[in-house]
Amino acid sequence: MPRDRAIMAEAQRQFQTAKERRRDELERRTAEVYRKAPMVEKIDRELRGTAARIVLAAFADEGSPETALRELERNNLTLQRERAERLVGAGFPYDYLDDGPVCRRCRDTGWLADGRPCGCLMAYYTQEQNRRLSKLLDLGNQSFKTFSLEWFTGEKWAEFGRSPLENMRMIQEICQKYAQSFSRRSGNLLFTGAPGLGKTFLSACIAREVSERGFSVVYDTAGHVFQQFESGKFGRENPFEEDPDREVDRYLNCDLLIMDDVGTEMLTSFVQSAFYRIVNDRLINGRSTVLSTNLPMEEIGRRYGEAVLSRIRGEYQILRFFGEDIRILKRDR
Numbered sequence: 001m002p003r004d005r006a007i008m009a010e011a012q013r014q015f016q017t018a019k020e021r022r023r024d025e026l027e028r029r030t031a032e033v034y035r036k037a038p039m040v041e042k043i044d045r046e047l048r049g050t051a052a053r054i055v056l057a058a059f060a061d062e063g064s065p066e067t068a069l070r071e072l073e074r075n076n077l078t079l080q081r082e083r084a085e086r087l088v089g090a091g092f093p094y095d096y097l098d099d100g101p102v103c104r105r106c107r108d109t110g111w112l113a114d115g116r117p118c119g120c121l122m123a124y125y126t127q128e129q130n131r132r133l134s135k136l137l138d139l140g141n142q143s144f145k146t147f148s149l150e151w152f153t154g155e156k157w158a159e160f161g162r163s164p165l166e167n168m169r170m171i172q173e174i175c176q177k178y179a180q181s182f183s184r185r186s187g188n189l190l191f192t193g194a195p196g197l198g199k200t201f202l203s204a205c206i207a208r209e210v211s212e213r214g215f216s217v218v219y220d221t222a223g224h225v226f227q228q229f230e231s232g233k234f235g236r237e238n239p240f241e242e243d244p245d246r247e248v249d250r251y252l253n254c255d256l257l258i259m260d261d262v263g264t265e266m267l268t269s270f271v272q273s274a275f276y277r278i279v280n281d282r283l284i285n286g287r288s289t290v291l292s293t294n295l296p297m298e299e300i301g302r303r304y305g306e307a308v309l310s311r312i313r314g315e316y317q318i319l320r321f322f323g324e325d326i327r328i329l330k331r332d333r
């Protein structure tokens with residue numbers, strides 16, 4: 001799964017900070033216990049001594065190492081029992097000073113034996129990614145749970161052959177399924193329709209769900225995407241040169257790219273070639289894309305060329321939004 005290097009670095013930093021915080025907390029607790037129950041400190045010192053002696057006994061060439069070992073282990077157990085009693089006796093929970101790993105799967109390293117990041121580290125990745133997505137999307141309020149059909153009438157619109165309500169119910173279902181079963185090669189969606197019909201809202205729902213399932217998700221408006229392409233190296237130096245720190249590579253390599261407001265940017269031949277590159281590269285690499293636009297299909301062809309339109313028609317599921325502008329309905333309510 002291609003991950004964003006900057007987000008991964010931030011996730012690791014936070015993971016490390018949490019680990020250090022736990023270590024500091026254990027130090028604080030140890031000092032507290034030693035102050036209130038000095039016997040525990042004495043026992044700890046003895047336990048460290050026995051540990052050293054066990055190692056020595058195992059390497060001893062004289063006498064019987066087995067007998068010596070058994071004796072030391074018995075001694076050790078007695079000390080540990082006494083330590084627990086002292087701890088509880090002084091009013092602390094028995095596990096107050098336990099410092100075993102919080103995550104058993106990776107033993108708090110963040111990485112699994114096969115080189116993949118552990119779920120506990122990925123939780124920080126998701127959190128950081130959601131923080132970034134939240135700068136542009138209202139992830140707090142816009143989710144499949146808050147998505148409402150109350151704004152869509154059940155009256156049939158002749159030109160579409162169904163009602164906005166029926167249509168939205170279908171779109172909602174498709175989007176929800178898309179997000180919940182997202183994987184590589186989930187395919188692509190195109191939202192097209194007039195303003196104020198929930199295209200960005202549904203993008204936020206999808207972004208949130210897919211991000212929480214551990215995939216890399218980038219949301220941006222077309223205008224900003226193209227601006228990054230223009231200020232990046234694309235089109236000037238070698239466009240095939242990979243540099244994970246470039247914004248452009250995030251757009252090309254993330255598991256899910258959500259590009260909003262396609263068609264609102266100023267059209268130049270640079271924009272046309274960048275858009276072709278995004279659509280085509282992501283298709284070739286089997287990476288999923290969700291596009292939103294107010295443009296009707298024919299207009300997409302006129303604006304970005306037949307090569308782009310043909311790819312969209314062939315490889316994207318096209319969802320047509322229609323109904324009354326929810327922004328206006330909300331204002332007048």
Ligand SMILES: Nc1ncnc2c1ncn2[C@@H]1O[C@H](COP(=O)(O)OP(=O)(O)OP(=O)(O)O)[C@@H](O)[C@H]1O
Pocket residue numbers: 146147148149151193194195196197198199200201202261293294326327
């Ligand atoms: N299903 C819904 N339930 C409740 N509120 C909604 C729903 N869909 C959209 N809204 C609200 O309506 C307003 C417009 O929605 P949104 O921004 O998603 O429209 P849009 O289709 O992206 O419009 P544009 O084409 O202008 O970008 C927003 O305030 C959004 O929160």
Ligand SMILES: [Mg+2]
Pocket residue numbers: 199200201260261292
């Ligand atoms: Mg929008």
Ligand SMILES: [Zn+2]
Pocket residue numbers: 103104105106107108109110111118119120121
């Ligand atoms: Zn772990």
